[in-house]
Amino acid sequence: MKPWIETAPFINSYVGQTESTNLLLNSWCNEKTVAQFTTVVAGFQTAGRGQRGNKWESDEGMNLLFSTVLYPIFLAVKQQFLLSQIISLAVKEVLDSFSEGFSIKWPNDIYHCDKKIAGILIENDLSGNTISRTIVGTGLNINQEAFHSDAPNPISLRQITGTVHDRKDILQAVMLRLMEYYNQLSNGETEEISSRYLASLYRSRGMHTYTDASGEFQAEIFTVSPEGYLWLKDDKGALRKYAFKEVQYIL
CATH class of the missing domain: 2.30.30 (SH3 type barrels.)
Known part of the structure; x- marks a missing residue:
């Protein structure tokens, strides 16, 4: 498979259709050595998954459906929520460049006002007291014009801005932001990460x-x-x- 973004600072592969990018990337990691930040992007998922078995709706070729592998062996198991924080911050902060009103609905959904634009599924493999491997799956609604499932409140970036967006550019921006945060995390700079996360929370103020x-x-x-x-x-x-x-x- 050819890289989806030719000049990406991370290894990326595009598949037209797969059951789930998390499942596909996990199988690759079980079969061979896969470099950190390797990212699988799909045009369509036949069984896209959200948290706790929920399904993720996406029309073919309209949105960003991708999974990335990390090896945060420097993190203790009790610190695994920091991964959720940096991933959700990376997505939210890239979206901030397009419009106001984005926030992180605890633990890691991304909202625009009261509507959901992105969901994140994090699957960790543990080795003793540390995290040996993390696969992060992200569904980010980019260009979908209408939603057809019974999901209560989906929204896309196109619906917010009225503009068609380049999915490759947005993926590139998210990955670069994630890499920056991951470097902070590996250097033990956790206080700023947690304070940014708290400040970015949906309903962070008021009753x-x-x-x-x-x-x-x-x-x-x-x-x-x-x-x-x-x-x-x-x-x-x-x-x-x-x-x-x-x-x-x-x-």
């Missing part, structure tokens, strides 16, 4: 409606812990701690 196993409530984001737990402070002043999928945003 909003959430729901958990006990029902709906009003709360504001208090913090996100280094392990990735979301801490909310409700309207009675009580702190509530949540793992992924234990609380839902009422949009």
Whole structure:
């Protein structure tokens, strides 16, 4: 397969169709030595996956569907949420160059106002107390004009800006930003990463409606812990701690 971007500072391969770029890249890594930042881009996925088995809708050739491999052996398992932070920041900050209103919906969805433009699936392989391999799958809606699934709130960059965008240029920009953040991470510069992540969160200010196993409530984001737990402070002043999928945003 030929590189999708001829002058990319990372190894990239384009496939017209695959079941899932994460599955494809994982199989490559299991069969041979694959260099860090190797990226697989697909025109269409027959079984694109999101978090917890959710499906990702994308018309053929309209959006960015790609997976990248990292080898963050310098990171302890308890620090794995930092990977989620740098990846979501890289995508969000590239989108910021096109329009205002982008944010990161905890843990790593990318939103424009109250609509979802990107989803990220991170799969880690562990070796003892460290992370031996990470495969990051990203679905980023670029040029799709309409969505047909029952997903509640998708949006594309074209719908936001009214313009058709070059997917290759956007991928290049995301990867360059990710490489910068990954270098910071490998140098132990984690405080700036975490502070940027917190500042970029969807609903980072004010009281909003959430729901958990006990029902709906009003709360504001208090913090996100280094392990990735979301801490909310409700309207009675009580702190509530949540793992992924234990609380839902009422949009």
